[in-house]
Amino acid sequence: MRRGCITREGPVRRPSPTPAKRGNDNGDTMPGLTLDTVRKDFGSFTAVNDVQLSVPHGTFVCMLGPSGCGKTTLLRMIAGLDLPTSGAIRLDGDDITRVPTHKRNLGMVFQSLALFPHLSVGENIAYPLRIRGAPREEQRKRVDELLAMIHLSGYADRPVAKLSGGQRQRVAIARALTRSPKLFLLDEPLSALDAKLREAMQVELRQLQQQLGITTIVVTHDQREAMTMADTVVVMNKGEIRQAASPMEIYRTPADTFVADFIGSTNLIDMDTDSTGRAVALGQAIPGLSAPGGGKAIISIRPEDVQLTAPGSEGAITGTVTFVRDLGGTIETFIDCGGKPIIAVSTPRARPDVTVGQPVGIQLDPGVCVVLAK
Amino acid sequence: MRREAPQKLTDYGPLAFPAIMLIVFFVIPFGTMISVSFFQRLQGGFYTPAFVFSNYERFLSLFFANVLGFSLMLAVLVAICCVAVGVPFTYMLTKLSRRSQIVWMVALLSVLSLSEVIIGFSWSTLFSRTAGITNLLVALGLMDKAIALAPGFPAVLTAMVYQALPYTILVLYPALVRLDPTLTEAARTLGATPIRAFFSVVVPALRTTILATLIMVFIFALGSYLLPQILGRPQHWTLSVLITDQAIYQSNMPFAAAMAVFLVLVTLGLVALTLFAGRKREAVT
Numbered sequence: 218m219r220r221g222c223i224t225r226e227g228p229v230r231r232p233s234p235t236p237a238k239r240g241n242d243n244g245d246t247m248p249g250l251t252l253d254t255v256r257k258d259f260g261s262f263t264a265v266n267d268v269q270l271s272v273p274h275g276t277f278v279c280m281l282g283p284s285g286c287g288k289t290t291l292l293r294m295i296a297g298l299d300l301p302t303s304g305a306i307r308l309d310g311d312d313i314t315r316v317p318t319h320k321r322n323l324g325m326v327f328q329s330l331a332l333f334p335h336l337s338v339g340e341n342i343a344y345p346l347r348i349r350g351a352p353r354e355e356q357r358k359r360v361d362e363l364l365a366m367i368h369l370s371g372y373a374d375r376p377v378a379k380l381s382g383g384q385r386q387r388v389a390i391a392r393a394l395t396r397s398p399k400l401f402l403l404d405e406p407l408s409a410l411d412a413k414l415r416e417a418m419q420v421e422l423r424q425l426q427q428q429l430g431i432t433t434i435v436v437t438h439d440q441r442e443a444m445t446m447a448d449t450v451v452v453m454n455k456g457e458i459r460q461a462a463s464p465m466e467i468y469r470t471p472a473d474t475f476v477a478d479f480i481g482s483t484n485l486i487d488m489d490t491d492s493t494g495r496a497v498a499l500g501q502a503i504p505g506l507s508a509p510g511g512g513k514a515i516i517s518i519r520p521e522d523v524q525l526t527a528p529g530s531e532g533a534i535t536g537t538v539t540f541v542r543d544l545g546g547t548i549e550t551f552i553d554c555g556g557k558p559i560i561a562v563s564t565p566r567a568r569p570d571v572t573v574g575q576p577v578g579i580q581l582d583p584g585v586c587v588v589l590a591k
Numbered sequence: 592m593r594r595e596a597p598q599k600l601t602d603y604g605p606l607a608f609p610a611i612m613l614i615v616f617f618v619i620p621f622g623t624m625i626s627v628s629f630f631q632r633l634q635g636g637f638y639t640p641a642f643v644f645s646n647y648e649r650f651l652s653l654f655f656a657n658v659l660g661f662s663l664m665l666a667v668l669v670a671i672c673c674v675a676v677g678v679p680f681t682y683m684l685t686k687l688s689r690r691s692q693i694v695w696m697v698a699l700l701s702v703l704s705l706s707e708v709i710i711g712f713s714w715s716t717l718f719s720r721t722a723g724i725t726n727l728l729v730a731l732g733l734m735d736k737a738i739a740l741a742p743g744f745p746a747v748l749t750a751m752v753y754q755a756l757p758y759t760i761l762v763l764y765p766a767l768v769r770l771d772p773t774l775t776e777a778a779r780t781l782g783a784t785p786i787r788a789f790f791s792v793v794v795p796a797l798r799t800t801i802l803a804t805l806i807m808v809f810i811f812a813l814g815s816y817l818l819p820q821i822l823g824r825p826q827h828w829t830l831s832v833l834i835t836d837q838a839i840y841q842s843n844m845p846f847a848a849a850m851a852v853f854l855v856l857v858t859l860g861l862v863a864l865t866l867f868a869g870r871k872r873e874a875v876t
Contacts, residue, residue: 298776318779319787331777335795345781348791396782 248274248309250295250400250432255304257290257456264290266456267304272449274309275430277423279443282453283479288436289404291453295434296325296402308399323400324393328408330385332377338388339364339373345395363391366425383414390422394429401426401433407442419445440480444468452476468519474589477517484523484559486516486581488588496588498581499554501534505583515589522585523561525550525569526578533578538571552577621855628848638845646849655833655850659857662813662829665747669812670805672752677759678767678801682793684760685767696764699757707754711821714750715741718822746822751815755808762807766800802869806862813858830854 250272257265265287272278280288293299295306297318306314313321333341340347342363343356364370367387377385386406393401406422407415423446426433437443443450444464451461452475460472471477474485488498488508496506498516508514528535536554548568552559559579571577597603631641684695705713717724718741728734740746774796778788794801816831830850838847 296780298779317784318776319782319784321780322782323780325777325780327773327777329771329773331771331773333774333778333792333796335798344778344783344791348778348781348783348787392781402780 249276250434251305251307252291252295253305253307255291255294255301255306257287257294257299258302263456265294265301268456268458270451270458270461272432272434274432277426277433277446277448278435278451279447279449280434280436280451280453281438281440281443281479284438286453287456288453292402292404292434292436295400296323297321321400322396322398323402324396324398325401326389326393326403326406328405330389330409332385332389332392334377336377337373338369338375338377338380341377341388342373342392342395344392359395363395366394367391382410383418386410386418390425394431399432401431403433403435405436405438407437408439415439415442416445422446450480452479454479470587471517471589474515474517477587477589481519482560483517483519485589486518486557486559487591488514488516499534499557499579501532501581503581503583503586504532506586506588508588509590513591515591516581517587517589518581518585520549520560520562521547522582523559524580524582525561525563525571526580527569528576528578530578530580533580535576535578538573538575538577541571541573550577552579554579624848625852627844628852630845630848632843632845637842646845647853649846650849650853655830658828658830658833659854661827662831662854663857663861665751665819665827665829666809666812668748669751669755670808672748673755673759673808674801674805676752677756677763677804678794678797679789681760681763681767682789684764685770699760702753702757707815707817708821710750710754711818714746714753714818715821718746718749741822742824742827744823744827747819747827750818750822751812754815754818755811758811759804759808762804763797763800766797770796798869802865806865810858810862813854 250270252268252270254267254269255265256263256267268287268291280291282288290299294301297313297316301314304314305312308321333344336344339357339360342360346356346359360373361370364372367390369384369387369391372380372384372388377388380388386409390403390406393403403422407418410418419442422435426446435442435446447464449461450464450467452459452467454475460467460476462470462472467476467480471480471483477483478485486498488496488503488506490508490511490513491497491502494507494511495502495504496508496514497503498506503516506516526533534554536552536559538550539553539558540551542549542551543565546564547562548565550561550563550568550571552561561579569577626640627638628646629642629644630638631643631645632638684692687695716722718739720737720739723737723740725734725737725740729737770793774792775785775788778792779785783791813829814831816829816835819827819829819832831854834847834850834854837843837850
């Protein structure tokens with residue numbers, strides 16, 4: 218169930234501030250989270266640059282980007298732990314920009330997990346109820362419910378220090394969900410786990426989110442994690458959203474060279490337009506492609522979309538094989554095309570038998586090439 | 592990392608130096624004091640070796656019981672005040688930038704360079720009628736006329752808290768710096784106000800440190816004998832004052848030693864009780 222109905226308006230500052238009251242007829246009162254030109258400056262450094270994003274109710278969003286891209290700052294502003302320099306954050310139509318964290322009804326899982334070391338598993342999970350003064354019976358019932366949900370029934374009286382990494386992770390998730398929050402925020406939640414456990418937790422977290430139908434935002438730098446869990450992947454770089462779309466869309470039609478390069482691996486090839494208006498790349502005219510505006514552009518083609526043929530065949534670019542990595546299931550062929558390195562990934566059966574030093578032909582199928590602005 | 596238990600006698604080698612230091616500077620003086628406490632005082636002279644209980648018998652009176660009670664109460668109060676002021680202060684200190692933390696620490700450490708005498712007389716000036724802080728309050732229109740705040744119990748307490756606070760902060764600082772800042776943030780995302788988060792997360796997470804600090808300040812305050820004399824009335828004199836009086840002015844070493852031994856025993860008993868209670872509570876939670 219992929220929903221991917223996020224709008225992105227790019228880093229453009231809106232001229233007028235948000236009107237005090239919004240009618241029901243425009244889209245802003247729909248349930249969900251809206252970030253309206255949210256900006257955060259630390260001195261002269263802009264951590265988050267006028268971000269525009271709307272997350273419909275019940276969506277699972279992964280914010281993905283290199284470290285220092287502003288994704289954690291953005292999450293902390295949604296949580297109310299940092300105040301934006303300018304812009305507005307709305308939840309179900311209500312402006313929560315200046316609402317203090319403890320009044321926002323959200324659940325957050327920290328990278329460090331931040332489980333309270335002096336409390337047991339059950340007391341950690343019951344903490345939000347205890348400080349609200351809920352009756353003991355209610356606390357016990359809710360703790361039992363949540364422990365059953367995370368498959369840790371009977372662990373209520375254990376000290377947190379006695380749990381394994383994965384168990385602590387689940388306790389932190391349960392504690393964040395105790396109040397049935399409107400928003401579920403996770404900051405690099407699985408980074409402390411080993412690879413195998415992390416993959417299992419990704420599936421578990423996704424299933425939990427679908428079961429509860431809760432709006433969820435996860436910050437991660439692991440693209441596999443983002444691809445596994447998200448309805449919508451938000452790719453960020455240097456404080457700006459570069460693309461927000463479904464995982465498949467992000468992979469198949471990246472919005473720019475940063476996204477193309479950051480998600481998966483890709484070949485970025487310079488493209489030019491000759492005097493007759495044909496697109497030319499690597500010295501070969503490629504019919505079916507055209508640069509927007511007719512100038513220079515960049516072609517992004519995934520290694521698995523690069524077809525290898527016999528050298529000299531119709532419409533093929535000829536290059537020399539420089540290295541072959543045979544991984545059994547797939548074979549990676551490194552090719553030098555007049556100084557430009559190209560990587561092709563093919564299955565053993567669909568690949569001509571070429572070895573290092575031999576010439577090979579490359580087909581760039583216009584149907585799988587994405588033309589990006591230079 | 593688990594170490595092997597010592598097998599041979601030579602495995603205890605590294606302990607030799609601290610053991611010798613402890614014996615020379617603690618066990619021998621303390622042993623001397625215990626033996627002196629049983630000696631017979633010579634009227635007009637010093638003392639002769641003997642084994643009498645008269646020094647302890649003299650101590651068992653209502654007067655000394657009251658003084659002991661007051662001393663313990665004062666020390667407990669100083670410890671509680673220091674921790675009550677020190678924990679929030681140090682917590683806020685750790686939130687400051689590195690540079691301002693250093694400035695604060697240097698200022699605090701400079702207080703430690705002041706002797707008890709200087710602290711005592713400075714406060715007695717500040718609490719005086721003629722040159723004290725009440726004159727400032729009069730100038731601000733908050734009071735009608737200047738009054739003397741010393742001698743008195745609040746004056747003693749203030750000066751002793753002032754003297755012990757830098758130690759309190761130095762002991763609390765490392766534990767508070769190591770405390771994960773996301774703990775309070777997590778508490779806030781779970782619906783706790785910042786103050787609630789401080790009391791429900793920071794304080795309990797630091798309870799071992801707080802208990803250790805309380806004991807340290809308590810023992811520190813118990814030994815104070817100058818400040819109660821400078822800033823207090825005779826009824827505010829602690830047992831330490833009386834010990835000093837007996838040892839130095841009355842030349843009654845055996846009685847002074849007996850009081851000192853008694854004070855040490857009561858202190859150790861109280862500390863053991865506190866630790867026992869702390870451990871028991873930890874076992875319950």
